[in-house]
Amino acid sequence: METTRLIIVAVGGQGNLLASKVLGEAALLSSVPVRMSEIHGMAQRGGVVESAIIFGDAESTIISDGEADILVGFEPSETLRALNKCNSETTVITSLAPLPPFTVAIGRGTYPELERIQTLLKEKTKQLIAFDAVELATKAGNMMSVNIVLLGALIQTGILPIPKENLEKAIRTKTKAAFVETNLKAFQSGFNAAVNG
């Protein structure tokens, strides 16, 4: 089976690890081999959480610079920071809702302009899908489901060997029962957002 390499970057607390878990479960349902690794030592203290998820026949659980087929960023400046993982054939999906680092929040450092972030990502990769995932999550009923919104966009691209139904099934079994309905809505809204680019 062909190998597909996915990087997810997020700020601690954005639900990156749950997104990885749901994807892994969906891969299990789809009989697609999957290996992943995560670095989350200081996540609760405002750091960056990066997950590497490798679908198909490979033994490695991490992804080298320039070798991601897809990059999903939950926060625009973090998506830009992970550009070194991409190449000219990479598809990038990013939320456009900034979470400025503390240094920026107190006026010591400049957050890159959103327009500039999008231009750079577009120029240097194959395709950029960008939208405000916080807005979509809020509309779906829970602003915390940014992660699930972005999974919707990810599945819509069809790059992963995982059918939509299996991802929805994984949302039902792996996310908290009280949030399943809003999560499914969030998933669909991300899916639709990706259709519109």
Add this chain to the structure above:
Amino acid sequence: MHKLLTDSPGKKMLLLGNEAIARGAIEAGVSFATTYPGTPSSEISLNLFQISQESDLYFEYSTNEKVALEVAAAAANSGVRTFCMMKHVGMNVAADPLMTLAYVGVKGGLVILTADDPFMFSSQNEQDNRYYGKLSGLPMLEPSSVQEAQQMTAYAFDLSEQLEGPVILRTTTRVNHSSAFVELGQLKTRSPKGDFTKDPLNLVTVPAVSRKLHVRLLEKLDKALELAETSSYNFIEGSGPWGIICNGVSYNYVSDAIKDLGIEEKARILRIGFSNPAPPNLIKSFFDGCEKVLVAEEGEPVMEETVKAFAQEAGLTLRIAGKGKKAFSRLYEFDPATVRRVIADFFGVSFAGTQPPDLSDVPEIPQRPPNLCAGCSHRATFYAVKKAAEGMETIYPTDIGCYTLGFLPPLAMGDFVICMGSSVSTSCGFSKVTDKKVISFIGDSTFFHSGLTGLINAVYNNHNFTLVILDNGTTAMTGHQPNPGVDMSNLKLSGYGHVSIEAVVRAIGVEHVNVIKPYKVKKSIETVKSALAYEGVSVIISEEMCTLYANSLKKLNVRAFTITDKCKNHRDCINEIGCPAFYLDGENVSINPNTCVGCAVCAQICPENAIIPVKKK
């Protein structure tokens, strides 16, 4: 029921490496488990802790790794299958019992897990604990994948009983913190009750006994060598003339590289999983037909030096390379592209992979360093100490925990740290040879781990410094594990004792002891001032529960604060305490009500009294 107790052999589950290791131990019928938490090993013990609450597995968070291994040694010498887990630097703490327990051996299987951390994702060094296998003369197993980690853990218990000695299971972060599908195996029944038979001439290590035991250890090592020669964990793949010897996660990168480079017909791999003692015959037979050999191992050249020695014994002069400028680095962790590049260079294969884009026109992206949480009690304590010490020339030895982050600006409270417990003992040295005021910081769990002995030393040798014990009621950094000072009823657990830090400090003989509540800023500053004025050893115990922990216990009464128009933009709040709930809205300082937990420290330092609680609707 805990998911790792699922009794469905053959079922596939998506597991974290550390869950797979815990599952492997459960499948082996492990009945006794001890640990001191440390990343990247912590989830193994967390799962066993949870399982112990619904089964007859005995589990304990011991005060440190030395204690954990000694507790484990007794259980295993009473015939009970025992698992002892720690991070790599924890092995240094446990090295004393380890070296002689290797002589004494065990009756029930004892597996000692060391989780190494190449690249130091969450550690103070990246020491290669494979040397502990050689140093102690104990067999060592090293898994490459999550599934193998589960199988190897279960096997390690059998191996330990077969050799009547402890077995070291060595992982690295990328095994502990990777996830993959794991096929569940059969569950063995636990036997938590053991029995001890007196046998002083084999168990009391006076010199005459130890001389005999060392002979026996070497005999066991010979037996281990025979097992390593034929172990299924040491295997050869392929038959080409280009040899690659690898271990652990390097095996994954080598396997992928051989496919990417299309050299399946040219290359042969020797994967070493049963790594100590290294099997000479297997390695020499691997050399047969090899033109040259590359050794791919993260960390130190442990295998490289070993296989070079075997080549010399066999009278071979083929080229063997591993570490070096043009080959692999001793630094940090490997990644697939690096391993592929070194293989391609060494064997003269060309490869045009995908490249990262040109990043020269990407603007600087502000860093996102970890920070003490909003409302963290450590921030309040650091502020109080800083104010109390204003005008003094200070040295702030600190220790290992969340509060190490206090060394970052604007607090900048942390000048020296080397290992667990070092804050106290280094204070002894600093205060003796300098004329500066020495004020050190240690957390509650770290104090019990290895701060106590340093404090006794300080009292006995009459040193002169102030120790601040940051008691936040939990072992926060590694994920809120309990420690001897924790009120276990908070976790709805009974049958535990409780050790009062204050009582211990007073009993040691410290004469100037004060307890502060760090959210009371003025009072805390005054109390710290009195401690700093004291000649001799003084101790401040700063008590306030970790906000994340309090939140998880539903004990956090959040009452967000806001900034009123009394604010004259002094910005002391931002410039002095660096709480992440603050942000600038244009030129105005604001507080994010979703982040603020209401510790009120900022309100107490605002010169205009402009920060007040949000009115309840």
